[in-house]
Amino acid sequence: MEPPLFVRIALSALALLSLGATKPEPRAAASKDIAAACGTRDGWSEPAPPAHIHGKSWYVGTCGITVVLVETRAGLVLIDTGPKDAAPHVLKNIRALGFDPRRIKWLLMTHEHFDHVGGMAAIQRATGAKLVVSPGAEVAMRSGKAVPEDPQAALLAKYPMPPARVDRVLRGGGSLTVGETRFTMHANPTHSPGSASWTWQSCDAGKCLTIAYADSVNTISSDDYRFTAHPERIDAARAGLRTIEALPCDLLLTPHPGGSDLLERLSGNAPLTYQRACVAYAAGGSDRLAKRLDREAQGQ
Numbered sequence: 001m002e003p004p005l006f007v008r009i010a011l012s013a014l015a016l017l018s019l020g021a022t023k024p025e026p027r028a029a030a031s032k033d034i035a036a037a038c039g040t041r042d043g044w045s046e047p048a049p050p051a052h053i054h055g056k057s058w059y060v061g062t063c064g065i066t067v068v069l070v071e072t073r074a075g076l077v078l079i080d081t082g083p084k085d086a087a088p089h090v091l092k093n094i095r096a097l098g099f100d101p102r103r104i105k106w107l108l109m110t111h112e113h114f115d116h117v118g119g120m121a122a123i124q125r126a127t128g129a130k131l132v133v134s135p136g137a138e139v140a141m142r143s144g145k146a147v148p149e150d151p152q153a154a155l156l157a158k159y160p161m162p163p164a165r166v167d168r169v170l171r172g173g174g175s176l177t178v179g180e181t182r183f184t185m186h187a188n189p190t191h192s193p194g195s196a197s198w199t200w201q202s203c204d205a206g207k208c209l210t211i212a213y214a215d216s217v218n219t220i221s222s223d224d225y226r227f228t229a230h231p232e233r234i235d236a237a238r239a240g241l242r243t244i245e246a247l248p249c250d251l252l253l254t255p256h257p258g259g260s261d262l263l264e265r266l267s268g269n270a271p272l273t274y275q276r277a278c279v280a281y282a283a284g285g286s287d288r289l290a291k292r293l294d295r296e297a298q299g300q
């Protein structure tokens with residue numbers, strides 16, 4: 001026996017409503033003004049709402065650290081996690097967009113420091129996803145401790161990370177294809193030995209462009225470290241800057257959103273895409289490295 005028509009209509013409306021409640025349309029759920037939501041807050045673990053980047057790419061990080069979610073036909077990809085205590089905010093943002101974190105299949109990362117990947121072990125537990133790293137980041141991710149070659153090693157020793165499981169090591173220029181999207185890794189050891197940038201194509205309403213999530217270009221160090229005593233590190237940093245300069249780069253993302261006015265750009269207060277974005281970003285890094293080497297040469 002079939003229930004009366006009005007009962008069936010009511011039931012299907014209810015089903016639709018409950019579907020809507022558990023699965024919000026990601027674009028509708030995303031914040032239109034993440035810059036205003038964060039205001040002057042830029043702490044690494046300060047909660048930010050999720051925001052739309054372009055196509056199927058989303059900002060799910062905090063006010064001070066970028067975390068990127070990309071939807072593909074074969075599941076979700078997350079790049080970076082933020083620090084350990086930000087992991088719950090990141091998972092909440094993913095759910096707020098209507099995505100189940102257990103649909104995350106791959107975890108990618110920029111560099112092996114606790115502010116960007118301290119939450120990796122927790123996110124791995126919550127998702128079961130596989131982690132892909134650059135060769136220079138492998139040891140630090142497995143151990144949770146910075147390698148001695150890292151100019152910030154002495155500083156980072158105070159902030160160990162929970163060790164993560166490394167599932168794949170990808171060389172610079174290598175790529176990972178997930179569904180219809182190919183993520184290419186570019187090793188650029190400017191900021192740390194394992195620094196990596198990622199590029200992928202994003203299409204939105206028929207318009208396609210390349211997103212470049214370019215790693216940090218700061219050459220900072222612990223107090224007692226001198227770059228001039230490590231010429232191989234200077235060479236690596238310069239090579240990394242050349243790699244970033246040459247990235248296909250229509251839309252620049254940076255691990256610290258302030259590094260490219262990202263929150264302002266996501267909020268429509270500044271152009272989301274602009275010419276030579278990665279060239280300008282790398283030039284800023286080159287400039288700071290040159291000044292640093294000058295100061296060291298002057299014995300400061």
Ligand SMILES: [Zn+2]
Pocket residue numbers: 111113191192216
């Ligand atoms: Zn760092």
